Amino acid sequence: MPSExxxxxxxxxxxxxxxxxxxxxxxxxxxxxxxxxxAGYGQIYPSLRHLTxxxxxxxxxxxxxxxxxxxxxxxxxxxxxxxxxWLSEPSATEYVRYEILLKLFFGNWxxxxxxxxxxxxxxxxxxxxxxxxxxxxxxxxxxxxxxPDHLYFLLTAMFGARVxxxxxxxxxxxxxxxxxxxxxxxxxxxxxxxx
Amino acid sequence: MPSExxxxxxxxxxxxxxxxxxxxxxxxxxxxxxxxxxAGYGQIYPSLRHLTxxxxxxxxxxxxxxxxxxxxxxxxxxxxxxxxxWLSEPSATEYVRYEILLKLFFGNWxxxxxxxxxxxxxxxxxxxxxxxxxxxxxxxxxxxxxxPDHLYFLLTAMFGARVxxxxxxxxxxxxxxxxxxxxxxxxxxxxxxxx
DNA sequence: GCCACCATGTAAACAGTTACATGATTAG
DNA sequence: CTAATCATGTAACTGTTTACATGGTGGC
Numbered sequence: 149m150p151s152e153x154x155x156x157x158x159x160x161x162x163x164x165x166x167x168x169x170x171x172x173x174x175x176x177x178x179x180x181x182x183x184x185x186x187a188g189y190g191q192i193y194p195s196l197r198h199l200t201x202x203x204x205x206x207x208x209x210x211x212x213x214x215x216x217x218x219x220x221x222x223x224x225x226x227x228x229x230x231x232x233x234w235l236s237e238p239s240a241t242e243y244v245r246y247e248i249l250l251k252l253f254f255g256n257w258x259x260x261x262x263x264x265x266x267x268x269x270x271x272x273x274x275x276x277x278x279x280x281x282x283x284x285x286x287x288x289x290x291x292x293x294x295x296p297d298h299l300y301f302l303l304t305a306m307f308g309a310r311v312x313x314x315x316x317x318x319x320x321x322x323x324x325x326x327x328x329x330x331x332x333x334x335x336x337x338x339x340x341x342x343x
Numbered sequence: 344m345p346s347e348x349x350x351x352x353x354x355x356x357x358x359x360x361x362x363x364x365x366x367x368x369x370x371x372x373x374x375x376x377x378x379x380x381x382a383g384y385g386q387i388y389p390s391l392r393h394l395t396x397x398x399x400x401x402x403x404x405x406x407x408x409x410x411x412x413x414x415x416x417x418x419x420x421x422x423x424x425x426x427x428x429w430l431s432e433p434s435a436t437e438y439v440r441y442e443i444l445l446k447l448f449f450g451n452w453x454x455x456x457x458x459x460x461x462x463x464x465x466x467x468x469x470x471x472x473x474x475x476x477x478x479x480x481x482x483x484x485x486x487x488x489x490x491p492d493h494l495y496f497l498l499t500a501m502f503g504a505r506v507x508x509x510x511x512x513x514x515x516x517x518x519x520x521x522x523x524x525x526x527x528x529x530x531x532x533x534x535x536x537x538x
Numbered sequence: 539g540c541c542a543c544c545a546t547g548t549a550a551a552c553a554g555t556t557a558c559a560t561g562a563t564t565a566g
Numbered sequence: 567c568t569a570a571t572c573a574t575g576t577a578a579c580t581g582t583t584t585a586c587a588t589g590g591t592g593g594c
Contacts, residue, residue, distance in 0.1 A: 153553080154440075154445065157445070169573075170575090181444070185440060185441065185444070189573095190554070190556075190575090191553080193575055217573065218574090219574080231449070232453060235449055235453045239443040239446050242439070244378075244437070244440070245380060245437070245439070246437050247435050248437070249380070249499050250356075250376060253375070256492060256494070257426065262430075270434075273436070299450075300447055301448065302520075303450070311513070314506045314508065318501060318502050325497075325498065348580085365546070365547085366544065385548085413546090540593105541592105542591100543592085544589100545589085545590085545591105546589095547586105547587085547588090549586080549587105550585085551583085553581080553583095556577100556579080556580095558576080563571080564572090566567100566568090
């Protein structure tokens with residue numbers, strides 16, 4: 149998907165908060181933006197080299213006692229300006245790829261039970277994730293008054309919570325539609341999204 | 344994203360219903376699976392060639408009066424078997440890329456108003472799409488008793504409706520959090536996803 | 539005559555994943 | 567001693583988008 153390397157902006161954004169190594173960036177991504185924008189080492193290291201060549205970040209090698217090969221990257225004034233400029237532009241439309249829906253769309257070629265099983269697995273996955281997200285959301289809301297810098301993190305967590313909850317609600321609707329026998333009277337569907 | 348060409352399975356699935364040209368496939372995708380699995384000509388035509396080479400589909404050139412260069416693709420028994428085998432496998436986890444959340448995550452570097460504006464644009468986009476989806480969903484539900492083959496299409500439409508509604512709800516929460524002044528009392532947030 | 543739509547494709551660039559390669563340190 | 571974690575990177579491959587190229591048909 150050619151655009152202008154959004155992942156590099158993600159890295160720039162993280163470095164805007166504090167200087168870090170590529171390894172640190174990966175970890176930071178993991179428990180912040182990975183749910184909606186993930187990146188592997190195969191993207192991070194080449195991006196850091198590219199950003200360095202462009203003068204948007206600088207490197208400071210070594211330093212840490214006993215581990216001389218650690219490279220700490222810092223954002224430059226130029227990099228900061230570039231990031232802010234990008235942040236102000238309107239964002240591209242969302243890109244999603246739901247293999248489960250693709251399979252389900254052609255679900256009439258396999259048995260109902262197999263489709264139901266797939267949906268239930270999907271549901272279980274996100275029930276777990278929703279639990280974690282809700283805990284994080286509650287936590288962030290509590291500390292908001294003291295540290296308002298967590299506001300934007302909270303917003304993204306809230307997004308996840310809303311969407312994952314929608315996943316669960318849909319999964320329940322779907323199973324009820326496919327297996328009208330188990331649990332609800334035929335034709336009965338609860339929830340407001342259908343009315 | 345290496346996997347094993349899921350888009351080819353999408354094409355196979357569409358051809359399983361009825362023989363079509365590459366051009367027809369593109370249009371069919373547009374108003375069926377594009378919301379969760381889109382594909383352009385640059386993927387469709389090469390995929391069709393590949394599928395033909397593998398013997399999963401066959402081509403019938405010409406035929407249509409006055410337009411001799413139309414190629415109609417049909418799925419083979421082998422293709423059908425391959426599709427069904429794939430449908431039965433567990434699906435990979437969902438792949439998403441939300442540029443708006445990436446920008447919002449670094450929202451503290453730009454003004455609150457700009458973030459709010461971005462969220463409102465996001466909201467407007469999906470409000471429109473939700474309207475269309477809900478209309479389609481209502482329609483599909485009505486014709487379900489006569490034509491149960493639309494069941495799986497309905498399920499994917501319901502998914503979209505649920506998720507897009509979640510987008511709208513989140514957008515309202517987010518704007519309220521960022522601008523406590525306009526419309527609601529400070530600290531007040533409606534909706535169940537936060538409690 | 540022009541524009542929209544039908545219809546097929548290719549090539550280049552870009553984005554992203556996976557597998558590989560290397561080696562130091564630390565906790566059990 | 568061995569497993570996990572720290573730490574950096576490359577190369578090959580796959581998937582996707584975009585831009586380009588071509589030409590016919592039908593309506594205004």
